[in-house]
Amino acid sequence: MNQDDLKKIVGIEAVKYIQDGMTVGLGTGSTVKYLVEALGQRIKDEHLTIIGVPTSNRTARRAEQLGITVKDIDEVDHIDLTIDGADQIDEHYQGIKGGGIAHLREKIVAINSRKNIWIVDESKLTKQLGSFPLPVEVIPYGSQQLFKKFKKRGYNPKFRMDGNRFILTHSKNYIIDLGLGKMGDPHKLAKNLKDMTGVVEHGLFLDLVNTIIVGHEDGPEIIQAR
Numbered sequence: 001m002n003q004d005d006l007k008k009i010v011g012i013e014a015v016k017y018i019q020d021g022m023t024v025g026l027g028t029g030s031t032v033k034y035l036v037e038a039l040g041q042r043i044k045d046e047h048l049t050i051i052g053v054p055t056s057n058r059t060a061r062r063a064e065q066l067g068i069t070v071k072d073i074d075e076v077d078h079i080d081l082t083i084d085g086a087d088q089i090d091e092h093y094q095g096i097k098g099g100g101i102a103h104l105r106e107k108i109v110a111i112n113s114r115k116n117i118w119i120v121d122e123s124k125l126t127k128q129l130g131s132f133p134l135p136v137e138v139i140p141y142g143s144q145q146l147f148k149k150f151k152k153r154g155y156n157p158k159f160r161m162d163g164n165r166f167i168l169t170h171s172k173n174y175i176i177d178l179g180l181g182k183m184g185d186p187h188k189l190a191k192n193l194k195d196m197t198g199v200v201e202h203g204l205f206l207d208l209v210n211t212i213i214v215g216h217e218d219g220p221e222i223i224q225a226r
Contacts, residue, residue, distance in 0.1 A: 009215045018081065020048045026055065031121070052071070082110050115210045136199055143159075143198065
């Protein structure tokens with residue numbers, strides 16, 4: 001069983017948490033792709049009325065192709081549940097997201113949701129955050145100055161590039177990935193980053209997730225985080 005098989009397992013398992021009439025935040029990434037496909041099939045088979053609030057243009061396009069009604073977050077009055085992937089989850093159920101450059105929208109949707117589920121394969125679990133680069137979205141103006149400050153603090157920053165071109169987020173900002181290795185106190189780091197002028201949002205998702213569905217070869221594991 002390969003990694004895609006594990007992602008498919010958790011995507012199919014997660015769709016069971018979606019009930020008729022729900023407004024559901026739809027995350028971004030290769031694991032969420034399987035969730036969206038499974039949800040589209042349920043809507044077709046069971047004639048469910050579901051509103052999806054996508055966190056990226058890519059997810060929105062795929063959802064619409066599968067017959068899922070899509071609305072912007074400012075067009076709904078609540079979100080019952082958001083289901084999203086994660087790039088890394090530690091033993092305290094704190095996470096890093098943003099490998100797909102959508103973490104600003106993902107966090108806006110997540111903090112405005114009544115419940116959050118993360119769906120991951122077992123490779124995303126770790127004792128301590130940091131081996132996966134921490135994405136930080138920054139405005140272009142002054143970004144080189146922020147880069148220098150990150151470097152001075154020992155954060156090992158790298159602009160996310162496509163060749164010699166800066167990769168842009170949905171909001172036309174830059175991403176600086178921090179190669180931290182190991183992260184001592186995620187909450188302290190999160191506060192330090194948000195206090196820096198020019199930082200729009202970081203990829204630390206702290207104290208947000210309620211349920212984690214982990215894909216293993218012998219089936220999905222359900223973790224109740226909080």
